Amino acid sequence: MKNNKERQLKISILRFDPHIKGDKPRMESYEIEEAPGMTLFIALNDIRQHHDASLKFDFVCRAGICGSCAMIINGKPDLACRTLTKKLPAEITLAPLPVFELIGDLSVFTGNWMRGLNERLEAWVHEQEEIDFNRLEQRMEPELADEIYELDRCIECGCCVAGCGTIQMREEFVGAVGLNKIARYQLDPRDKRTDRDYYELIGDEDGVFGCMTLLGCEDVCPKDLPLQSKIAYLRRKMLEIGLKSDTHSC
Numbered sequence: 001m002k003n004n005k006e007r008q009l010k011i012s013i014l015r016f017d018p019h020i021k022g023d024k025p026r027m028e029s030y031e032i033e034e035a036p037g038m039t040l041f042i043a044l045n046d047i048r049q050h051h052d053a054s055l056k057f058d059f060v061c062r063a064g065i066c067g068s069c070a071m072i073i074n075g076k077p078d079l080a081c082r083t084l085t086k087k088l089p090a091e092i093t094l095a096p097l098p099v100f101e102l103i104g105d106l107s108v109f110t111g112n113w114m115r116g117l118n119e120r121l122e123a124w125v126h127e128q129e130e131i132d133f134n135r136l137e138q139r140m141e142p143e144l145a146d147e148i149y150e151l152d153r154c155i156e157c158g159c160c161v162a163g164c165g166t167i168q169m170r171e172e173f174v175g176a177v178g179l180n181k182i183a184r185y186q187l188d189p190r191d192k193r194t195d196r197d198y199y200e201l202i203g204d205e206d207g208v209f210g211c212m213t214l215l216g217c218e219d220v221c222p223k224d225l226p227l228q229s230k231i232a233y234l235r236r237k238m239l240e241i242g243l244k245s246d247t248h249s250c
Contacts, residue, residue: 069156
């Protein structure tokens with residue numbers, strides 16, 4: 001006879017609230033019954049509803065679009081809402097993303113980091129004159145539009161940041177999410193910045209030349225963006241600009 005009994009999951013979570021005086025990091029485990037089609041998001045809601053209402057974690061869309069539920073799942077950054085428990089062992093370990101400000105338990109605040117990055121890289125379309133909103137909607141070749149859209153699918157979840165070995169050693173490194181933004185705006189014909197302008201933003205060790213090419217960012221990107229190919233392209237492009245600048249200065 002077919003055994004329809006569902007698995008018992010043991011979910012161990014790193015608990016810590018930095019806003020509670022005297023609180024210390026600790027692992028707390030919860031046992032729940034796995035349900036058909038269960039995601040980690042559903043499992044965490046089950047824990048909060050039936051075991052511990054104080055558990056902190058984030059979610060908004062539940063569809064892998066907002067990036068709010070990113071966390072470390074068995075040692076790897078991913079989105080809780082798109083991770084099926086049936087694809088994981090019965091014992092699951094969860095922790096908050098590193099690098100970002102910890103709110104509590106699995107909840108982190110990526111806003112300050114991402115906002116600072118966008119300001120640093122000036123991540124918006126730069127026009128040389130007053131913005132003409134009709135021209136912003138000018139016709140674009142479908143192939144180019146598709147390429148830009150592919151890079152625009154980044155949801156700023158922070159998984160690539162958490163999986164980046166370089167950022168662990170160099171806090172000012174812009175990471176794959178930042179380099180992806182530069183690649184996106186460099187493609188956009190509406191952006192009037194020159195290659196030299198882009199070089200000033202990422203042509204150093206905190207930019208494209210700091211990447212150690214460990215492939216962690218692309219391995220953990222939940223949107224499967226071509227991060228490493230774009231980083232390699234930018235590195236070649238920025239090297240070419242740098243060599244030209246050195247030649248002209250001689």
